[in-house]
Amino acid sequence: MIGLLVALLSAVVYTVGLSVQQRALHGSESISVNRPLHLARVLLGNPRWVFGCLFTALGSVGLIVSLGLAPVSVAQPAFAAGVACGILVVTLVVGERITRGEYVALALMPVALGLLTLSTADGAETGTTADTGLLVTVSLATVAVCLAVVALTGGGRSMSAAALGAAAGFAQGSAGLQGKGLGGLLADHGLWAAVAPALLSPYPYLYAVGWAVGIVLFQTSLQRSRASITAPVSNVAGNVFMVVMGTILFGERLPDDPLMLALRIGGFALTLVVVVLVRGNVARAEADTSRRRAHLADAAPTTPARNGTDAPGA
Secondary structure, rough: HHHHHHHHHHHHHHHHHHOOOOHHHHHHOOOOOOHHHHHHHHHOOOOOHHHHHHHHHHHHHHHHHOOOOOOOOOOOOHHHHHHHHHHHHHHHHHOOOOOOOHHHHHHHHHHHHHHHHOOOOOOOOOOOOOHHHHHHHHHHHHHHHHHHHHOOOOOOOOOOHHHHHHHHHHHHHHHHHHHHHHHHHHHHHHHOHHHHHHHHEEEEEEEEEHHHHHHHHHHHHHHOOOOOOOHHHHHHHHHHHHHHHHHHHHOOOOOOOOHHHHHHHHHHHHHHHHHHHHOOOOHHHHHHHHHHHHHHHHHHHOOOOOOOOOOOOO
8 A cells, every 4th residue: 555655646746747847848949869969958958847857757766666565567557547647637727728539548547557456456466576687688678679660760750749659658668667676676675775786786777778768759759749648658558568567577476366357458458548549639739739839939039140230220
C-alpha cells in the first residue's frame, strides 16, 4: 500500500512538471532531433522548461522508490494512471479543447491500468533482482531500435507526434527497468548502503541513456502536439513494455487465479484501444498546435535593426 501511495503522489508531481514543460515548449523555438546541440540550447536555455524538468525528475525518483516497495504491475500502472488523470484535469482547467475520442481514451486508460492493478489483488512478491546480462541486452536493444526507427524516418520528420511519443515511451520504459533495479537495491540494502552497489551496477548508467533518448523524443513530440495526445501514448507504450519485461526479468509471476489473469489480459487489451483512439486525433491536434505557435510567433515583437537603416529618412 505504501508503494502504491508513493506511486500516486509521484504521478501528481510528474504531471505538474509535464504541464510546465508543455507551456514552455509551445512558446519556444522549434526543435528537432536532427539538431541535438540546438535542441539542448533551446531546452536548457528556457528556465520554465528546466523548472518543469526538475519536477518530472522528482516524480521519476518517486516512481523508483515505489518500484522497490510494490510489484511493477502495481506501481507502474498506478503511476501511469495518475499521470493520465492529472493531464486530463490540467487540460480542462486551462480550457483547452478536448475531442470526444480523447475523452474516451483518457477515461479508458485509468480503467485499463486499474484492471492491471486489480489483477494483483491475490498478492504477489516484489522482485528486486534480475539477470543483469539479460537486462542490459534488452535495454540497449530497445533504445537502439527506437533510434534506428527515428533515423530511418528522416530524424522523425515523417513520424507523427503519437509515433514519436510511442518511441519515447519504449525508451523511457527501458530506463524504468533500471529504476526497478535501483528500487530493488534500495529495498534490499536501505538508502545509504545501496549507494555503492548502485554505482557498481549498470542501472544508473543505462537509466541515463534511456532517459536521455526518451526525453529528446518526447519533448519533440510534445512541441508538435498537446500533452493530452502525446503523454497517454508514451505512457501506454512505456507502461506495457515495462510491466511485461519487468515481470519477466525480475521474476514476478503472473496470477494463477483465472479471474486475476483475465483482469491482467483485459487491462493490456484496453491499453491498445487507448492507443488507437488517441492516434485518430493526432493530425487535428498537430494542426491546432502549429496554428497556435504561428500566432505566437506573429504576435512576438520584432527587434529593430541596429545599423541605422530603419531610422526615419534613411
